[in-house]
Amino acid sequence: MDFALSPKATEYSAKLQSFMDNEVFPAEPIYHQQRAAFAKAGTPHKFPPVVEELKKKAKSLGLWNLFLPHLEHGLTVTDYATLAEITGWSPDIAPEALNCSAPDTGNMELLGMFATDSQRKQWLEPLLAGEIRSGFAMTEPDVASSDARNIRTSIKREGDHYIINGTKWWTTGAMDERCKILIVMGKTNPDADDHHQQSMILVPMQTPGVEVVRNLEVFGYVDQHGHAEVRFTDVKVPTTNLLGKEGEGFALAQARLGPGRIHHCMRAIGMAERALHLMIQRSIGRTTFGKELARQGVIQEWIAEARINIEQARLLVLKTAWIIDKDGAKAARKEIAAIKVIVPRMAQEIIDRAIQVFGGAGISQDSPLASMFAGVRALRIVDGPDEVHLRDLARLELKPYLQ
Numbered sequence: 001m002d003f004a005l006s007p008k009a010t011e012y013s014a015k016l017q018s019f020m021d022n023e024v025f026p027a028e029p030i031y032h033q034q035r036a037a038f039a040k041a042g043t044p045h046k047f048p049p050v051v052e053e054l055k056k057k058a059k060s061l062g063l064w065n066l067f068l069p070h071l072e073h074g075l076t077v078t079d080y081a082t083l084a085e086i087t088g089w090s091p092d093i094a095p096e097a098l099n100c101s102a103p104d105t106g107n108m109e110l111l112g113m114f115a116t117d118s119q120r121k122q123w124l125e126p127l128l129a130g131e132i133r134s135g136f137a138m139t140e141p142d143v144a145s146s147d148a149r150n151i152r153t154s155i156k157r158e159g160d161h162y163i164i165n166g167t168k169w170w171t172t173g174a175m176d177e178r179c180k181i182l183i184v185m186g187k188t189n190p191d192a193d194d195h196h197q198q199s200m201i202l203v204p205m206q207t208p209g210v211e212v213v214r215n216l217e218v219f220g221y222v223d224q225h226g227h228a229e230v231r232f233t234d235v236k237v238p239t240t241n242l243l244g245k246e247g248e249g250f251a252l253a254q255a256r257l258g259p260g261r262i263h264h265c266m267r268a269i270g271m272a273e274r275a276l277h278l279m280i281q282r283s284i285g286r287t288t289f290g291k292e293l294a295r296q297g298v299i300q301e302w303i304a305e306a307r308i309n310i311e312q313a314r315l316l317v318l319k320t321a322w323i324i325d326k327d328g329a330k331a332a333r334k335e336i337a338a339i340k341v342i343v344p345r346m347a348q349e350i351i352d353r354a355i356q357v358f359g360g361a362g363i364s365q366d367s368p369l370a371s372m373f374a375g376v377r378a379l380r381i382v383d384g385p386d387e388v389h390l391r392d393l394a395r396l397e398l399k400p401y402l403q
Helices: 007-040 049-060 077-087 104-114 117-128 249-285 297-327 329-363 369-379 386-402
Strands: 133-137 154-158 161-172 179-187 198-204 210-215 227-238
Touching (some): 007 049, 077 249, 077 297, 104 179, 117 133, 117 179, 161 179, 249 329, 329 369
Parallel strands (some): 133 179
Antiparallel strands (some): 161 227, 179 198, 210 227
């Protein structure tokens, strides 16, 4: 394994870091001011104009859709991992400025792999251009959705249409006025075996019967794009809206989540790096009991452990990306499960200790740490809770011994 950046990735990394330093970080206070103004006006999910300006600048620099390896930049999953980490330093702004934010990334990958030509033209092309946003409606409030076989939303065929009934929640992006399409997972054949009951279907947001019930907050934080509860009541869409084939929904979900977990984990490592950077700055500038915090033994221990844990986590994620590049996501099942557990845990601990060093300021809006903590803590549930990944990892480890 050689994790040295390729010449192309080195070029993009330098260009992206310059973009972060010169454009993204200076835009952060403007972003928060614009969001506060929209919230005061009763429109908390309105898109801040400063990010639209950043999108234009990123596009002009070629920092666009970097997560898709088949596009003209030709970056591998391993190459993109390093770039995703850099964007994690400003998770609310940077990924979207590059058109690399969830859930659009996973949805674009799904459309790229399984959509028809007509579906690609109608939905993938405007997503790639950053003209619209999308949502992924899988999780449900009334069942344990970590086991996708529990999903109850029904997708019944009637002639040349499907009728959809059910309720989804944590449909990220659906509160944003730019969200035009949902990929909905539901059951088309409840009598099939467990892994072939589900299908995925494209549902435009404006379809009659689609009702956005409410936004779901994350530890009290209202995300700009929102996390919606969405009710589907006799929603009628043509059979041509089916993504892939009937009964392939479970397999499509697995195809979508593999590479996406690399993105999530590397951004979380970027957040951990920023938290460590902030911790060090704060500890140098604050004095207690006659000396700087940075000279206190416990703080030095936290800083040392943070560096060790970040490096360990990064190496595992890079190994996972390398396996995906070499042999595909299926070959990296164990590693994907492992990083999904260890990276959010690591980042949560480092951010928590940074908050402790900041004291009262760490839990206020005066630093990004509280928001980062909320996001990373949620990541231990997003795309499957820790316990599900630990279960899968244990089964894969035990398989050779229990045959």
